[in-house]
């Protein structure tokens with residue numbers, strides 16, 4: 001398997017670095033006509049500074065519900081009914097609306113599957129960056145344009161494109177723009193929920209390689225959700241496996257593949273091709289032709 005996008009684990013377990021994100025006993029319920037349904041059950045985990053932590057698990061296991069709760073993007077019928085979330089020392093669940101607006105982008109940003117939903121189709125890209133910068137106190141037009149050019153350059157988009165509209169870019173470029181915007185205020189954590197799912201395989205890989213390089217340069221941590229376990233094993237320092245709302249296992253992808261502690265985890269990882277295939281089998285990391293890598 002080409003492990004070019006697999007980053008070196010940035011955290012030395014021997015050092016007492018505090019986690020950037022600390023989630024304790026998190027419970028999220030959905031209000032349904034039949035009463036409350038617990039979708040996230042006493043979930044505990046930390047994300048270290050600069051770490052990429054993946055959340056894996058079958059559809060409906062609660063991954064997105066956890067991610068949305070951490071970003072405080074959950075809306076009724078979802079309710080956080082227990083636990084705590086601390087990001088870089090901030091008690092996230094205690095933030096009021098005003099504090100939340102300042103906190104988002106600055107300390108935490110979110111990249112979701114559809115760039116088109118994140119970008120306003122009737123506004124030039126430069127105007128969307130300007131709105132975000134102005135909302136966070138930067139009013140100098142020249143400075144805003146310089147910073148926008150730098151950010152777009154960081155993801156391989158020329159400054160000459162900044163006054164284009166979103167529809168003038170390809171899907172991969174639009175997602176790059178969203179990532180550039182997500183990094184604009186140097187957040188401590190970027191939540192990425194299926195950020196590359198809508199893109200073709202080559203563009204997916206290019207984009208994640210860029211994110212891996214950028215996070216080494218800028219030091220942000222990533223909470224990464226994808227259905228693509230092969231991609232997850234290459235991109236993440238550690239992976240948590242969710243099953244029916246519980247986090248049942250958390251370790252490095254290598255440890256999990258070699259010695260899974262739960263039977264479910266073993267079955268989950270067995271569904272992706274081996275890292276070092278036996279002679280005569282498909283190339284490392286490549287699914288057999290005609291198959292799609294998804295959760296079992």
Ligand SMILES: Nc1ncnc2c1ncn2[C@@H]1O[C@H](COP(=O)(O)OP(=O)(O)OP(=O)(O)O)[C@@H](O)[C@H]1O
Nearest residue numbers: 030032039057058059060061062063064065066077
């Ligand atoms: N609006 C809702 N009302 C009631 N239950 C919901 C609602 N949204 C999600 N759920 C339930 O919450 C649970 C967790 O869903 P969630 O979307 O977080 O899972 P997921 O692991 O992210 O799935 P996927 O990979 O398909 O996105 C599921 O059982 C789902 O049915």
